[in-house]
Amino acid sequence: MNFLIVGCGITGISLARKLAESSHSVTVIDSRDHIGGNCFDYFDANGIDIHKYGTHIFHTDNEDVWRFLSRFTQWYPYQHEVKALVDGQLVPIPFNFNTIEQLFPAQMANRFIGALLDEFAFNKKIPMLQLRESQSKDLRFLAEYVYEKVFLHYTVKQWGVKPDDLDPLVTGRVPVFIGRDNRYFQAKYQGIPLRGYTEMFRRMLEHTNINLELSKPFDRNYLDKFDRCFYTGPIDEFFNYQLGELPYRSLKFNFLTFNRPYFQCNSVVNYPNNYDFTRIGEYKYFLNIRSPSTVVSYEYPEEFVRGENERYYPVINDKNRTLYQDYLKLASREKNVAFLGRLGDYKYYDMDQAVARVLELHV
Ligand code: UDP
Numbered sequence: 001m002n003f004l005i006v007g008c009g010i011t012g013i014s015l016a017r018k019l020a021e022s023s024h025s026v027t028v029i030d031s032r033d034h035i036g037g038n039c040f041d042y043f044d045a046n047g048i049d050i051h052k053y054g055t056h057i058f059h060t061d062n063e064d065v066w067r068f069l070s071r072f073t074q075w076y077p078y079q080h081e082v083k084a085l086v087d088g089q090l091v092p093i094p095f096n097f098n099t100i101e102q103l104f105p106a107q108m109a110n111r112f113i114g115a116l117l118d119e120f121a122f123n124k125k126i127p128m129l130q131l132r133e134s135q136s137k138d139l140r141f142l143a144e145y146v147y148e149k150v151f152l153h154y155t156v157k158q159w160g161v162k163p164d165d166l167d168p169l170v171t172g173r174v175p176v177f178i179g180r181d182n183r184y185f186q187a188k189y190q191g192i193p194l195r196g197y198t199e200m201f202r203r204m205l206e207h208t209n210i211n212l213e214l215s216k217p218f219d220r221n222y223l224d225k226f227d228r229c230f231y232t233g234p235i236d237e238f239f240n241y242q243l244g245e246l247p248y249r250s251l252k253f254n255f256l257t258f259n260r261p262y263f264q265c266n267s268v269v270n271y272p273n274n275y276d277f278t279r280i281g282e283y284k285y286f287l288n289i290r291s292p293s294t295v296v297s298y299e300y301p302e303e304f305v306r307g308e309n310e311r312y313y314p315v316i317n318d319k320n321r322t323l324y325q326d327y328l329k330l331a332s333r334e335k336n337v338a339f340l341g342r343l344g345d346y347k348y349y350d351m352d353q354a355v356a357r358v359l360e361l362h363v
Helices: 008-021 063-070 098-105 106-119 138-161 166-174 197-205 220-225 318-332 349-359
Strands: 002-006 025-029 042-043 047-052 059-060 080-084 089-093 190-192 210-213 228-231 248-258 268-269 280-281 294-303 337-339
Touching: 002 349, 008 098, 008 197, 008 349, 025 318, 042 098, 059 063, 059 349, 063 294, 063 349, 089 098, 098 106, 106 138, 138 166, 138 294, 220 294, 280 349, 318 337
Parallel strands: 002 025, 002 228, 025 210, 080 268, 228 337
Antiparallel strands: 042 047, 059 190, 080 089, 248 294, 268 280, 280 294
8 A cells, every 4th residue: 555654754755664563654754854753863073962852761661662663773771860959959860769878867768767667568669649648657658758859849830730630640651669779760671773763763754665755744645645644643633623632741952062071960950849941861871871061951841832833742631632532523524644652643752652653553
């Protein structure tokens, strides 16, 4: 068959490869002038892998996804850790026993750790909102502390609402960890593509059955030229926003270069309580590059406004989910168009979930 894929992000690219390998003919279009969507990266003169749309760390427990992508890249075995500035100290996030010991006097820390182990299994993750419901007075104190110092102000900056008014799955992405593992993710496979995401994507698109057209916005008239279309752009845009706009959060990055080997102690430092930015990313850590200068990005969340900035995060709540469901009803009337990806499915996918969605498709 002759397929059109709208959007050359991780979803569109994975699907293009899958269809091409099943001997279909695929055209991928994207309105941007580069491949990779928000996963796009490039190397600066020092060989630092700059993620143009903010830090992207690949992690998955899905063997199929890992094996699929590993056909197109080697991986730098990077294990992501995040530090956050809390009460003047840089502490590990997710909040764990090490964080507790850094922030509280020894006697208090021991009590909190004991109480956590009484209630929860070792090396398990607990959503912060669940910890708040504990029967233990100590744990409720701890939960309020974590809520206030790690989640509340970060979430207000990031989403414009308090954690309680968000889908619990969003803050649940960053749990409290019952143990000493400082890593942000515990997934079996983690890494950064050794030659960058964009190079991995370029190799995925390198197939005689794939035709790529960049700087080419979608036009409904194209549909007539193809047997079937997979649309990975915003589902509301496809339908001309006829039911209203699906809200997104956006980000603004201020990239800075410093003439010194390192700016901070870690690839990502979160600032939940101070400043207007949520975090600072330092890119040389991802592939462990040694160089006399370093590049960082200050990350400022903002509302998505069409034509002014890019979509990053769907704002998942009951109202928006209902609006998305209404768009899905419209979508079901489209005979030859299917929607997928973060924007097509209106879901807060991680990179591996986007790829898994494609691998599970029956096409
Ligand atoms: N979060 C927070 N404080 C932190 C880190 C995360 O409040 O120090 C909350 C915040 O609401 C954020 C969500 O947890 O949007 C998910 O964080 P994650 O790091 O997974 O976001 P991403 O890397 O996808 O932007």
